[in-house]
Amino acid sequence: MSFRIFIANRGEIAIRIARTALENGFVPIGVYTKEDEQSLHRKYLKEDREVSSYLDIEEIVEAAQELGADAVHPGYGFLSENPEFAREVARRNIAFIGPSPSAMELSGDKLKAKEVASKLGIPTLPWMIVKDEKDVLEFAREHGFPILIKAVGGGGGKGIRLLRENDDVGKNIEIASKEAEKAFKDPRIYVEPFIENVKHIEVQILGDGENIVHLFERECSVQRRFQKIVEEAPSPFLNSAERDLITQHAVELATAIRYSNAGTVEMLFDVGSRKHYFMEVNARLQVEHPVTEMITGLDIVLKQIEITMYKVLDLKQSSISMRGHAIEARIYAENPLQEEPSTGVVKYYREPSGPGVRVDSSIETGSKVSAEFDPMIAKLIVWGPDRRTALLRLERGLKEFIIDGLLTNIPLVREIIKHEEFVKGVYTTKFYSQNINLFRRELEKRIREEALLVTGLQELAGKDVRKLIEPSKKLAEQHAESIDKLKRKAWYYYVSTRERLRKR
Structure with a gap:
């Protein structure tokens, strides 16, 4: 009988976990709420059950038991760092794909974690x-x-x-x-x-309680209100000696607490003194884990499952290498000027593709996006043999990404990644707040230019449509497909014209 993995989550992370499960012969099962009845993640589950909330421990564990789950993967957010959830899963004789409840409690208490780090000689504020x-x-x-x-x-x-x-x-x-x-x-x-000029550096770790390894670091300094927008691996700012010391301290801390499964040790890096300080441990899979997968060639979710099944990590530090550079942009359904959630139905959806491009998404054409959940609807991840190539691929990917029917932060991300500080890799956690007004001015300028183009194109499209069909409702219905094609041609013409205008 196949190993059944119950995914206690939704959206893109549920799909991402389900894909690894399916590729490796496991059976993904899970849950959904009434709001998520038509959610894309349900299509990747062999079986699922409706629950009232993704935060209801009793209801979710009962659903897992009812579906015959062998293991539960919590994803990120919701109950992923709740030790009581992990304990309840264990009480039902179901394996929990993640760290132990005691590790969660330690990492959840930021001061206890700081005390452990201090005793080990790891710098803390x-x-x-x-x-x-x-x-x-x-x-x-x-x-x-x-x-x-x-x-x-x-x-x-x-x-x-x-x-x-x-x-x-x-x-x-x-x-x-x-x-x-x-x-x-x-x-x-x-x-x-509060250190004014710092970088947010985090180290991805994997362990089985005894054998602990790191998968190098990620930089997550593009933040707004302490929430990440763009992440990359490795950090473009650290030198080899700094990278070695930071990853060494992360492994020392994880070893001291006998950490098992996947986790992240987070540091602050003072760009003035070039010193780092331990901040916290995140006892779960991170949103930005794909950039680490891209530079190491490892499937972190698969490693999580294997550690849970076999109680051992089959990796040694000497066997892990880093290749190239990866960047991730979080795609939010929101007004890029006001940063307010954008809701509605996705009328047309097209993902970017090509060399070094990966998309982890929770939507498709026809998907409904509500304000009930986090506004992140997709992640665009790119890889290149060097950072310059990765940046070019990210720029291309953002241009190719079409989500019609909703407002998204894609235009804002495009402004972020072309800023000189980001291109040079010298940006800090203040970068976003210091430049948001500049980004908004550029966006407003672009919107004005594009509004003029779209208005003109709509008028032209209207004239062409009138030439194609008789002014009757019946014929309009018969020629709906022709009209849609014409509108799409107008859209592509608009996009190409816009790019030509930008290059002037």
Whole structure:
């Protein structure tokens, strides 16, 4: 009987896990909610069950048991870092594809993880648990402003507030604590110094509790409100010695806590002093794992499954090598100017393709996108033998990517990747906030130019259509296909004209 893997997730990550399962002879099964009844991920599941929420532990574990699951893969987000979920899965004699509950608890408590790192001699920033404004000001007297307020049990940019000298300390503490309580059921917050010019570097690790290896690092410094937009591997900024030390510290930490399965050790890299500081451990598969797969040739999801099935990692550090460069752009369904979610039905969908291009997506033509879930609908991942080639392929891929019926951040990403700081690889976590107004001005200029083109093309298309058919409803219905073809020709003409205008 085939090994049945229950995917406790939705969207692109559910599809990505299901693909590895299918390729390797496993049976992917899973869940969906009423909102996701027509979701693309259901087409990749051999069987599934409806649940009321992707966060209902009891309901999801019962569905897994009912479907005869041998193992549960949590994906990322939702219950992926919930130790109680992992324990409940184990209580039902189902294997959990991920780290142990104790590892989740340790990584979920940012301060406990920092204490472990400090004992190992891994650099960390000073920190202090705070309860009120008095505590924060006491910390500031010793370390100065700016200061970062963070949730002890946090992640994903939630429960984080940046405090500068004249900010309302009490209000920010209250907001951060409430966010932490809502997101992690843990209202505790702490403070640490905020370094102005840093890069966000993370190391992908795999382990079986004894044998721990790293798959090199990723850079995730293009962020807005502490959430990532563009990631790449390896970092274009680190030299070999810095890379070796950072990956060494990641493996040392994972070894000390006897980490098993896939995880990420996150660091801050001060571009001024060229020193790194341990930040946290993410005990799950990361959204940006594909860039690591592209440079190592390894299927991280498959390794997760194998570690769970055989209790051993069949990799040695000496057998892992890095080849080329990879970049990932997250595609969000949102207005690129206002950063507000865009919802509706995808009228036409075409993915980019060609050498070194990969798309992990949750949509197709006809898909419905709602505001109920995270707005990320796809990831465009490119690989090249060097960073320059990867950048050119990313630029091409973004131009080829067509999602009609929704607004997306594709135009914004195109502005990001052509900025001089990004091209040179010297950007920091401030890059997005410092340049967002520039990006918006460029987008507004492009929108005005394109609006004029589209208006003209629509008028021309209308005239051509009137030549093709009689002005009657019946004939219009009969010639609907011809009209659609004509409109599509007008669209391609518009795209090519737009590119010619840009090159002037």
